[in-house]
Amino acid sequence: MNFPILSVITFLPFIAAVIMLMVPADRKTEVRGIALATAAIDLLLSGWLYIQYLTGDMTGYQFIETYNWLPALGISLKFGVDGMSAPLVLLTGIVMFTGVLISWGVYDEAHHISAGIQDRPREFFAFLFLLAGGVFGVFVSLDLFMLFFFYEIAVFPMYLLIAIWGWVKTREYAAMKLTLYLFIGSVVALVGALAMYWTAGQNTGIYTFDMLQLEKAGFSSAFQYAWFLPVFFGFAVLGGIWPFHNWSPDGHVAAPTAVSMFHAGVLMKLGAFAALRVGVMLLPEGAKQWAWLVMAFAGVAVVYGAFIAFVQTDLKYMIGFSSVSHMGLVVLGVSTLNHDGLVGAGVQMFSHGVMTALFFAVTGMIYDRSHTRQIPELGGMMKALPFAGVGFIIGGLVSMGMPGFSGFVAEFPIFMGVWGRQWMLAVVASISIIITAAYIMIAIRRVFFGPMPENLEGHISPITALDKVAIFTLCSCMVIIGVFPAVMVPMVEKGVENILRLLGGA
């Protein structure tokens, strides 16, 4: 076939990680250079992939690559993207690129300026890239075994990244909590996957982990009812679904900036995406049976997350709980199992990923300079960091679902979809929009406007050019999608068609 673009995108970060580990520890600039170059190449490739899919009038799975890995058990390295996963691959490229930019940082001992990652950047970027490679792998895998393989690879570097470079006060606790939650979720789903493998083999006589084959396996209704919940919730733990969301805000808060961006921006999508791909698409009958339960949980997450975010005084906790709320919207969209809801969920995954990455990036910049994230202790940042301030406000507008930004493009269809299923829930869930608007605007006013506290006066150094590039990249994505929904919505619709086909046009 042609250029194996998906393998290159997936394996490039792994190769880069190994190369970085070979570099002597004191060559920090070289390590960062390698990281940035790799991230830029991956971003360009994933962007090219996205544009190809969008303009090439493609449907279904494209760019398929198949390598036999273990034919005896039907395990193959099968990659491919559809309208659902292509935006997420691009999202990962964007977050990876901006995450490296943000972590580059500045270090000036004379002025006590230390931003970004200064301690052992070599290991930091190597672990971060292992994570990124795992994430790419999950989004492009069409083989259930490989999906698990990459899923686990994406999970364990989080422990190290948070425990080593995280916020001193809570990092050990948060890192262990996060790892255990995610590991439990994934192994529960793994048992479900093994059950699918054997049952499908008995039904069809072909033992394979190929998901395109498993779709046709004809699982009995009883099997689907029994296994849908473990599989869906096993993955959805990583999507931060209520009541298994507890690890997520703690993890966000303890993680260093770039890892928070990855965590909220991409990893949570990994959970929602895998729950959709494996749970809903392979067990559609089970999904229909249990949609009400998923919908109820997601509804609680949306409203509850927003309320909890509202009462937070720590900026990162606020964003962390707002992520629970916004990821709840994604799951809510999925649970409608109708066209509008699923399209909204797809766009929301991308939109929330970019938005929350931006939030965490700006929060990190502020924290590195002011050494506090407490909203009441901050103020007047607009004067000191105007660029970051504008970025945060744009992110806020997206978060509120303001028309003209990607948040609106995503949330509007979700609410339409929910209305089609259960209009009462749509009304209740929409409360979250009001709450979100409230806490975002309060945070913006307190942090960026008003007088700057005296102890911070003169300590806030300007952000670097690299930081600005990162903010600009993230903001422009949200605005472009908001103004021209046509760059994403038709594509997601193609992915949704495929899901609806499996659901039997429900």
Add this chain to the structure above:
Amino acid sequence: MFTPVMFASILPEILILALAVILLVVEPFWKEDQRRNVGWLTAGGLFITIIVSLLFGQPGEPIAVFGGMIRFDWLGFFFKLLFMFAAAVTALMLMDHEKAGQRGEAYLLLLASLIGMNLMAVSADLIMLYLAIETASIPLYILAGFLLVDDRSTEAGFKYLLFGTLASTIMLYGFSLIFGFAGTTNLYQLSEMLTVGSLSPLVAFCLIVLVLVGIGFKLAIVPFHFWAPDVYEGSPTPVAGFLSTASKAAGFSVIVRFLFVAFPEFAPSWTLILAALSAITMTVGNLLAMSQTNIKRLLAYSSIAHAGYALIGVVAFSQLGATGVIFYLAAYIVTNLLAFGVVMAFSRVTGLEDIKDYAGMSRRNPWLGLMMLAAFLSLAGMPPFGGFVGKVFVFAAGVQANYTWLVVVGILNSILGVYYYLNAMKYVYLYRMPNEDEENHPISLPRPYAIALVILTIGVILVGTVFAPWFTWSDAAALNLF
């Protein structure tokens, strides 16, 4: 009389014996301070043995040789390769052991034990099996107590000896009863003699239990595990690594052949015993590992738990189950040797063995830190390392055999595992030395360690990523059981 096939079937053992003789002859000519070079000789000789065996000693169709004493098949051959690899790496690690590395006897005992293990893997007769087990065990008793001046080592050797002889006596009793009921000692004829019709299930149950005591001791499964932590802690670290990998795998090579070949008719009763033992072993091993402060004891309990995971594959009693066990053991041998190698390299420089002493280790030697990370994540069952794939295979076999409850127990246990393995890594990566002056306390790696550890690290990653060849070999080995 002596056909080429017979020669090929014991080719590795012949070569090892030749190597041992060369070693005996050469060693006295070397001065005391050069005697560590015996390690190079041993390791190099074993690697050559592996290559020569692969070239000229590959089995074809399974065949009984030496009057049915030995079965020449892939099952035995693959295990032999694993044992020889483990012994070669152990020899490299012994070289820079302060007290044992200079003494040729250590390497000689290692080779003697290795011959016993190789024969364990191919024995097709109870008498041969017993002799092989004793040949493998007796040198290990001595090696465990090798450090005469160290009380802990002496205690380890003695404890191992006492427990070992007791277990093997009980097993021998079992063997003699089996002979009494069946009138033959050949495993492949036993299955014809011991049928459900001719033997009451209760008697069969008792016979199997008696033999399981002996093998269970080798495997260090609960409740025959009491010796393991003390012995691992006291014996020289490379020996502990060898005990926990090759010796354990040798036990598995016996248990699968013994149960699958001789007692297939009684599978319902022994799968049940083993399922219970597996669940208890995993749980006890992991729970006790959580509270350990000494890294060797932690690894000892973790290796007990790993025997429990591997047993899931035996319990499944299927082709995939056997493949899973063998694959699991291959991954586990490489992984655990790496873990013990890192511990060895660390305590050689520092003389310390507590987990808390590992604080700041990744700054003292980043590579050693990464290798430890690879080993521990593989033990925890994370990709892209061997442990993950091995676990998935045995779990898959368990689900297939409708032992879902056992798989669930296994999964709950892996969660415990993740907790304590990561907890140990926390010291390595997160905590710092009391004065934060890690640069002044580097951990140097002598060449033998560097070679051994790099080979093992690459091995752990290869088994976990490019798993098709290993799976094919394990599968070929497992095929010989049915």
